[in-house]
Amino acid sequence: MKITQVKALGLRCQSPVMSDAMSVCKARQALWIKIETDTDLYGLGEAFTFGSPLVVARHIVEDQLAPALIGEDPRHIEQLWQRMFWRNVPNGRTGLVMGCISGIDIALWDLAGKMNGVPVCQLMGIHSNKVPAYASGGFYAPGKDLDALKKEIEGYLEKGYSDVKIKIGRTPDLPGCAVGYTASREFSVTYEEDLDRIRTARKTMGKTGRLAADINAAWPAKAVVQAAGDFSEAGLNILEEPILFEDVKGLQAIRAAMPGISVMGYETTQGVRNFARLISEDTMDIVQPDIGWGGGFSEVRRIASVAEGFSKPVSLHSFGSCVHFAASLQLAASLPNTEAIESEENPNVLKTGLLSAPFEHDERMNYLVPQEPGLGIRIDWDKVARVRIF
Ligand SMILES: [Mg+2]
The missing domain is CATH 3.20.20.120 (Enolase-like C-terminal domain)
Incomplete structure (x- = not known):
């Protein structure tokens, strides 16, 4: 099995106005990551973004991180995690890049569960x-x-x-x-x-x-x-x-x-x-x-x-x-x-x-x-x- 595509999906909906100490929330958003393969199976994950513009995270997923994954075997999750981490250490060990690595990792584990017919746990x-x-x-x-x-x-x-x-x-x-x-x-x-x-x-x-x-x-x-x-x-x-x-x-x-x-x-x-x-x-x-x-x-x-x-x-x-x-x-x-x-x-x-x-x-x-x-x-x-x- 090989990874053929890593896509970012942006979701947004209205929310009742509410706030914590530091921010006022009027809408909810999520960045999903879909990893497609040369089979019918795909993996789905979510990168948490703490309110960053989703389009920024989309570019990080599709332009910065996806090249380390395309053509690779999605079962090699740990190998892929370490590649994403080490290839992006200077600008990505923390912040939004690590959030996107997190979402990709979730999608890879979802896919692994689907390949084996069992839940990730x-x-x-x-x-x-x-x-x-x-x-x-x-x-x-x-x-x-x-x-x-x-x-x-x-x-x-x-x-x-x-x-x-x-x-x-x-x-x-x-x-x-x-x-x-x-x-x-x-x-x-x-x-x-x-x-x-x-x-x-x-x-x-x-x-x-x-x-x-x-x-x-x-x-x-x-x-x-x-x-x-x-x-x-x-x-x-x-x-x-x-x-x-x-x-x-x-x-x-x-x-x-x-x-x-x-x-x-x-x-x-x-x-x-x-x-x-x-x-x-x-x-x-x-x-x-x-x-x-x-x-x-x-x-x-x-x-x-x-x-x-x-x-x-x-x-x-x-x-x-x-x-x-x-x-x-x-x-x-x-x-x-x-x-x-x-x-x-x-x-x-x-x-x-x-x-x-x-x-x-x-x-x-x-x-x-x-x-x-x-x-x-x-x-x-x-x-x-x-x-x-x-
Ligand atoms: Mg908290």
């Missing part, structure tokens, strides 16, 4: 057929008050979730906060209002369940350290990406300041070497790579192995389309140290509206790993056609 060795999930939401939105946040979280609990994540940190008046550098300060809050959001979430959840809050690296370390007591008192259990991951000393100070709160990160980090350094420097309690950004199945499995070597749990970040979520489920199901997976609950057609059959879960929101060959899902290409922009 079976190729990798199944650890569990169910993956625990937490509800990821709690965004800021125009006119969204504490009562609306409460109702949102009540909905998650009714669905069966016990753990919930909300967004905090959209506090431009906090000294050193990076929100002032973003394009919009719409519906930002004060520090006290943010604490009320945490308190509201905790009160709604009661004494059970873990509450996480994500700052999206908007704050400086000093502000997070100073907030440690307030966070603890408000009932927070997990703090996600509080500051830039490059500030190792700051992360260590944060962990020392909040022994009762687990620090989780860092979805923006890529590659096993970067994660290995951060894990060995004791900057996190829960390791949270993204399969579509951090290096695909091949590299994120290595990241999880490093985490296992330091007895750290893995909680995969997932904020993409159905392809990204399916890939995350397949990987999570094969890891011994999977703690949970992020289950985004915002309305997102790209995640819930493009499949022939929805993702399945039990009454406690443990996801059943989809069992079709490859990523396990069946795409409804007619529905995809409605959201394709290229």
